[in-house]
Amino acid sequence: MSLETTNSTPQSPSMSALDAMPDGEIDLDRDDQATDVRIDLTRLYKLWEANNWSVFALDFRQDARDWRERLTPKQRQAARWNYALFLHGEEAVARTLAPFVVAVPTQEQRIFLTTQIVDEARHHVFFDRFMREVVADEDTVIAPGYESTLDLMRPELTIGFARVFGELDRLTEQLRRRPHDRALLAQCFTLYHLIIEGTLAHPGQHFIRTYLTERQIMPGFTQGMAHVARDESRHMAFGIQMVRELTANAPSARRAVIALINRILPWTVSLFIPPDFDEDYVRVFGKELEDIYAFALRSFESKLTRAGIAPSEIASLVNNGEEQAPIEQARRILRLVKAGVLGEAAPLHVDDATLALIFDGVARLANMSPAVELNSAIQWEFPDAPPWYLAPQGGKIVASQGWAGAPALTLRLRVDDWARIVGRKLDARWALVTRRLTTTGDLRLALRLPSILHM
Ligand SMILES: [Fe+2]
Ligand SMILES: [Fe+2]
Incomplete structure (x- = not known):
């Protein structure tokens, strides 16, 4: 069904911005959509009613046969890991949505959020039933109760998952106390609807649905995932609109959202890194990790833009070259994750190529608007790596390897500690206090450095 049920005239692409596709899914991935179209929440509610579905009406008998006979042992291991992230993710989002209902200002918004709680609970039940009836080994008996399935799958969760969802628990608990x-x-809408749903779950669902459809396997799960994706498209459309409304003409809310994104994005990047960085978890289904990360970046950046915030305002996107194609950004992020600079999926190992990538990001931050004037050179002196410096050159700030002529400020620290500061694992002020970082030169410049580098 279409959101415009009474209008059969084809609309121009920009006017059909938030219309549903024939199956009821709202396509938020198209580039040609207007960003300023307001969604009527009664229309979203009607879509919810029209697209209600039943987990227990799905037939998983063919799925169980396909799981045993048409997936290889490696594909089963990879799918179990990926679906465990979804099982726990759906449980977490169902559990943490209630404070939003109390906090939103209008009854239309409260009603929409109530439909969303029902959806998220149903998604949890869907993954629970699939785990029990299809994924669990023949010799594994899962005790009754949702907690048993969660316990069984908990060892599959990644550190990135724990960090991001731990933050969701913390923020929504604050919202419960300060509605x-x-x-x-x-911030809560940004974390929940833009980051968790829009950047983490959406690419995962797209990946799963693509290989299920290509291989024509597990028809019950395929059907359920289509329902989940349709539900999620309504949630994301609503969340984008809420972030837009809450940050328009509200500079402090806007600053809070941007600060949250900068803090959380470096952790989200390790959520979908498979155990032991084994990329075969993705390759066995015909994709590369960088394809999924590129999809995620494109999804996040387009949703953020729709919410009225430009990716060029986000330091943790700018330092990664946000003006480049998503696949280039994805490759760059994965290099930093592999080097242990971002997330906690690999031990920290900063070689010369990684350090060059780090300083390329530092220069991008130094040139980010609103530009904080940097009129003189800053030198980095590492006891265990080649020196680097930042200096103004031809109207912009450039990072180069080597020694600056007469730096106004010199920073001395181990290269690993600099990588930790860049990856937001070590606070620069704390590094100063504990003497892991020492400086000589212009003290006022040193104090302005966090602003200059957006750290
Ligand atoms: Fe969900
Ligand atoms: Fe959702």
Whole structure:
């Protein structure tokens, strides 16, 4: 069905911005959509009613045969890991949505969020039933109760998952105590609807649905995943609109949202790194990790833009070259994750190529608007790596390997500690206090450095 059920005239692409596709899914991935179209929440509610579905009406008998006979042992291992992330993710989002219902200002918004809680609970039940009836080994008996399935699958979760969902618990608990805090509410929508649903779950669902459809396997699960994706498209459309409304003409809410994104993005990148960085978890289904990360980046950047925030305002996107194609950004992120600079999927190992990538990002941050004037050179002196410096050159700030002529400021620290600061694992001020970082030269410049480098 279409959101415009009474209008059969084809609309121009920009006017059909938030219309549903024939199957009821709202396509938020198209580039040609207007970003300023307001969704009527009654239309979203009608879509919810029209697209209600039943987990227990799905037939998993063919799925169980396909799981045993048409997936290889490696594909089963990879799918079990990926579906465990979804099982726990759906449980977490179902559990943490209630404070939003109390905090939103209008009854239309409360009603929409109530439909979403039902959806998320149903998604949890869907993954629970699939785990029990299809994924669990023949000799594994899962005790009754949702907790048993969660316990069984908990060892599959990644450190990135624990960090991101731990933050969801923390922020929504704050919202429960401070429901009138609009900046906090905007942060909660950003984390829940833009980051978790839009950047983590959406690419995962797209990946799963693609290989299920290509291989024509597990028809019950395929059908359920289509329902989940349709539900999620409504949730994301709503969340984008909420972030847009809460941050428009509200500079403090906008700053809070941007600060949250900068803090969380470096952790989200290790959520979908398979155990032991074994990329075969993705390759066995015909994709590369970088394809999934590129899809995620494109999804996040387009949703953020729709919410009225430009990717060029986000330091943790700018330092990764946000103006480049998503696949280039994805490759760059994965190099930093592999080097242990971002996330916790690999031990930290900073070689010369990684350090060059780090300083390329530092220069991008130094040139980010609103530009903080940097009129003189800053030198980095590492006891265990080649020196680097930042200096103004031809109207912009350039990073180069080597020694600056007469730096106004010199920073001395181990290269690993610099990588930790860049990866937001070590606070620069704490490094100063504990003497892991020492400086000589212009003290006022040193104090302005966090602003200059957006750290
Ligand atoms: Fe969900
Ligand atoms: Fe959702």
